[in-house]
Amino acid sequence: MYATELACIGCGRHYRLEALYNCPECGNILDVAYDYPRLKGDYEAGRISAGDFGPFLPLDEQAGVSVAPPPTPLIRAGRLAARLGVKKLLFKCEFLNPTGSFKDRPIAVAVAKAKEFGLGRVIIASSGNAAAAAAAYAGRGGLTGLVLVPEATPPEKIRQTAFYGATVVKVRGPYSNCFSLAKQAATELDYFNLTTTFINPYTVEGDKIIAHEIVRQAGEAPAQVFVPVGAGPLLVGLHKGFKECELLGMAAAVPQMVGVQATGCKPIAQAFSDGMTTVKAVKNPATIAGGICDGLYGYSQDGDYTLATIRRSDGYALAVADEDINEAMRLIAREEGLFVEPSGAVALAGLIQSLKNGQIAPDATSVVMLTGHGLKDMAAISQREVPVIDDDMEQLKRVMM
Numbered sequence: 001m002y003a004t005e006l007a008c009i010g011c012g013r014h015y016r017l018e019a020l021y022n023c024p025e026c027g028n029i030l031d032v033a034y035d036y037p038r039l040k041g042d043y044e045a046g047r048i049s050a051g052d053f054g055p056f057l058p059l060d061e062q063a064g065v066s067v068a069p070p071p072t073p074l075i076r077a078g079r080l081a082a083r084l085g086v087k088k089l090l091f092k093c094e095f096l097n098p099t100g101s102f103k104d105r106p107i108a109v110a111v112a113k114a115k116e117f118g119l120g121r122v123i124i125a126s127s128g129n130a131a132a133a134a135a136a137y138a139g140r141g142g143l144t145g146l147v148l149v150p151e152a153t154p155p156e157k158i159r160q161t162a163f164y165g166a167t168v169v170k171v172r173g174p175y176s177n178c179f180s181l182a183k184q185a186a187t188e189l190d191y192f193n194l195t196t197t198f199i200n201p202y203t204v205e206g207d208k209i210i211a212h213e214i215v216r217q218a219g220e221a222p223a224q225v226f227v228p229v230g231a232g233p234l235l236v237g238l239h240k241g242f243k244e245c246e247l248l249g250m251a252a253a254v255p256q257m258v259g260v261q262a263t264g265c266k267p268i269a270q271a272f273s274d275g276m277t278t279v280k281a282v283k284n285p286a287t288i289a290g291g292i293c294d295g296l297y298g299y300s301q302d303g304d305y306t307l308a309t310i311r312r313s314d315g316y317a318l319a320v321a322d323e324d325i326n327e328a329m330r331l332i333a334r335e336e337g338l339f340v341e342p343s344g345a346v347a348l349a350g351l352i353q354s355l356k357n358g359q360i361a362p363d364a365t366s367v368v369m370l371t372g373h374g375l376k377d378m379a380a381i382s383q384r385e386v387p388v389i390d391d392d393m394e395q396l397k398r399v400m401m
C-alpha cells in the first residue's frame, strides 16, 4: 500500500490510517497522504500497470477487498456540442454506477475500510444517493447499515435504500440535521460514519479514481471539468486524482475545476464571487437538485476546502437557477438519450452559463459530470398526458396529430 498516513489540512499534524474523522487536535479535515516518490518510481519501472487504480487507494490489498466499481463510460456528446457551439464535449456517465450515482465511489472505499477496521456497523447522513450506495455496499460487505435522510428525500431513493436491507430513518428539516445527528450517533452508538462530506477521510479517495479513469479514457486531461457541488468531495477528489496523473506524467496539466451550485443553495459560489476565503452556511437551502442541497450548516469548513481547491486549479464557481437545471436535464435526454436527475444535470447547466459568460475557450475539451440517474427522482420531471386508444388505426391517426 502506498497510502502512508492521515494529514490535517489545517494544523498539519499526522495520524495513522485509523478510523478517525476530523483532526482530533484542531477539528479540521484529514487528507490521506501517499508515498508519491515510491509510487512514481514503481510506476516508471513498470511495476504498476496503466489502468491499475489500486495503488491510488488507501486499501490493504492483502485483505482481499476489491471494491472499485468498473469504469463508467466517457462519451462524446456530439449533438449537444454542435448545438451549443463547443468543439469537444464529453460526458462522464457516473449515473451508470451500480446504485445509480457516483456515490458508489466514495462509499465502496469507506465500506472496505470499515471491514479492514473490523467495524460491523455503519451509519450515514445522506440526501438519498449515498444512502442507497451505503445500504448496497454494507449489505454486500455483511455490515449493518443505518441511514438518516431528510424528510423531503425522493421516495425512489428511500425505497431503493430500504430494499437493500438497511434501516432507514427520515429526519425533519434540512440535510444539516441528518449530518449532525449521524455524527453524534456514530460516536455514542459506535457506528462507522460513512457520510460523504469531508468527515470521513477515506471517501474522497474513491471519488479520485474518476479522474484517473477520465485521463485514461480520453488519453489526456481535459481543459475544464464541470462538477455539481454540494459540500464538494467529488470536486476535491477529482482534483486530487488529476494532480496524481500530472505527477506520474499521465497528464500534462491539471484541468480547471468548475464548481456548479444551485441558486437556492450556493454558499461556495457566493463566497467565490465575493472574493472570500471562507464560506457562509445557508440555513434553509431550497432547490430541485436534492443531491447538492447542502447548506453546510455546522461544517462550513468543508466549503472553505472546496473553494480553496477550485482556486488552486485556477477554476471558478457559479450558480444556476432551477429552470436552467430543468432545461439541461431536458437537453441531455432529448439530444443525447441520457436520463439524469436534476443534480445530475447541474454541471451541464453550468457549462451553458459559462458559454454565455465567455468562460470557455472555443477549442477546449470540456468534461461534464453526469452524477445521478433520472429514475431516482421522477417527481422532478413534468408529466405529459399519454393517450390511450383501442387497436384501431383511425384512433391512432387522431392522437398522432
Ligand SMILES: *Cc1c(COP(=O)(O)O)cnc(C)c1O
Pocket: 101, 103, 129, 130, 196, 197, 228, 229, 230, 231, 232, 233, 234, 235, 291, 292, 341, 343, 344, 371, 372, 373
Ligand atoms: C452527492 C451528489 C452530488 C454532490 O457531490 P458532493 O461530493 O457532495 O459535492 C452531486 N450530484 C449527485 C447526483 C449527488 O448525489
Ligand SMILES: [Zn+2]
Pocket: 008, 009, 010, 011, 012, 013, 023, 024, 025, 026, 027, 028
Ligand atoms: Zn489539525
